Amino acid sequence: MTQGPRPPRRAATTIEEVARAAGVSRQTVSNTLNAPHRVRPDTLARVTAAIDRLGYRPDQSARSLRTGERRTIGYLxxxxxxxxxxxxxxxxxxxxxxxxxxxxxxxxxxxPPPGARDARAAIDDLVAARQVDGLVLADVLDGDARIAHVARAGVPFAAFGRTGAQQPQHWVDIDNGAAMAEVARHLAALGHRRVAFASPAADLPWLAARREGFLAEARRLGLEVLSPPPAAPGAPAVAALRALLRGAHRPTAVAAGSDLPALDVYEAVRAEGLTVGGAALGGDVAVTGFHDTPLCRHLHPALTSVRLPLRAIAAALVRLLLAQVRGRAAADAGLVLAAELVVRDSSR
Incomplete structure (x- = not known):
């Protein structure tokens, strides 16, 4: 069966049509879209209803020409x-x-292209193409070459993680040390006197801050901090943890620097014939993690972990970036947000 010719597509609704339908001026429609605080509530409701009824969509290309914004954020x-x-x-x-x-x-x-380790060329290509208003960078390290590069180039940016002392402080982060100090207080309040910290090598700044925050607070509280024996090169972390858990003088609680090392602790505890969990639930070794990834809720017992306020971090990064794009003065210091300890059966 042959189909007849398709009907012509209806032209996009114009701002003038919205204005006529709402009985207002073109400028009032523009204010409704871009500065609604300037419009009376009853007029705002009438114009918004006309926009929804007619399916009006602002011309983003025209808006970009007017404001200079691409309305796009680049995320490396x-x-x-x-x-x-x-x-x-x-x-x-x-x-x-x-x-x-x-x-x-x-x-x-x-x-960058697969195999390329330096992101600076990819950043330069994107900025030169004028495709984005600015950049969000994550996993920021000490002396991060990406931060130095975009700062020299004058590219607006916001970093998830702290920038160096001599670099623009356009960053948002959590207080990793304070979060782990709260873990130490949580374990001490449950009666633990011998504790340990399990994490990969602390060559990443956030892992180092977590280790130092936990150890400092544990010692301040008078807890005995035990350390796993050094693992042989290439040996699994579980082996060192098993050695730590042998004997009567083992830790009764192990705090992990992230959720994945907590899985190693679970495996080591069980391999030694012990039970994961707090004493109130009959467990031998309490375990905590960090990040509160979805796996925490599905482990048995469910894993106590530190939850990052990801939505608050993202919103703060976008606000920080757009403030630079729009020529507002940037803060002289980065923004530190608090994390939340989510307590579950692994430490109760």
């Missing part, structure tokens, strides 16, 4: 394994897209 996506993705950064990306959308912006993901 961390390298990840698609078959074993980082659940924390996936959650952060979700929060970032929502936060940008709330400000009328999109997020453009980019990264």
């Amino acid at each position: 996506a961390p390298v990840d394994d698609p078959f074993d993705p980082n659940p924390l950064m996936a959650g952060f990306l979700e929060a970032l897209v929502d936060a940008a959308g709330a400000e009328g912006h999109r997020v453009l993901l980019f990264r």
Whole structure:
């Protein structure tokens, strides 16, 4: 059966048509879209209803020409394994897209070509193409070359993680040390006197801050801090943890620097014939994690972990970036947000 010719597509609704339908001026429609605080509530409701009824969509290209904004934020996506993705950064990306959308912006993901370790050329290409208003950078390290590069180039940016002392303080972070100090207080309040900290090597600034925060607070509280024996090169972390858990003088609680090392603790505890969990539930070794990734709720027992305020972090990053884009003065110091300890059966 042959189909007849398709009807012509209806032209997009114009701002003038919205104005006529609402019985207002073109400028009032523009104010409704861009400065609603200038419009009386009854007029705002009438114009908004006309916009919804007619399906009006602002001309973003015209708006970009007028304001100079591309309404797009570039996010330098961390390298990840698609078959074993980082659940924390996936959650952060979700929060970032929502936060940008709330400000009328999109997020453009980019990264260097496969195998390239230096992101600066990819940043330069994106900025030269004038595709984005600015950049969000994550996993910021001490002396991060990306931060120095964009700062020298005058590119607006906001970093998830602290920048160096001599660099612009355009960052948002959590207080990793304070979060782990709260973990130490939680364990001490439950009666633990011998504790340990389990984490990969603390060469990453956030892991180092977590280790120092936990150890300092544990010692201040008078807890005995035990350390796993050094693992042989290439040996699994579980082996060192098992050695730590042998004997009567073992720790009764182990705090992990993230959720994945907590899985090693679970395995080591069980391999030694012990039970994960707080004493109130009949457990031998309390365990805590950090990041509160989805796996925490599905472990048995469910894992106590520190939850990052990802939506608040993303919203603060977008506000910080757009303030620079719009020529407002940036803060002289970064923004530190508090994390939340979510207590579950692994430490009760």
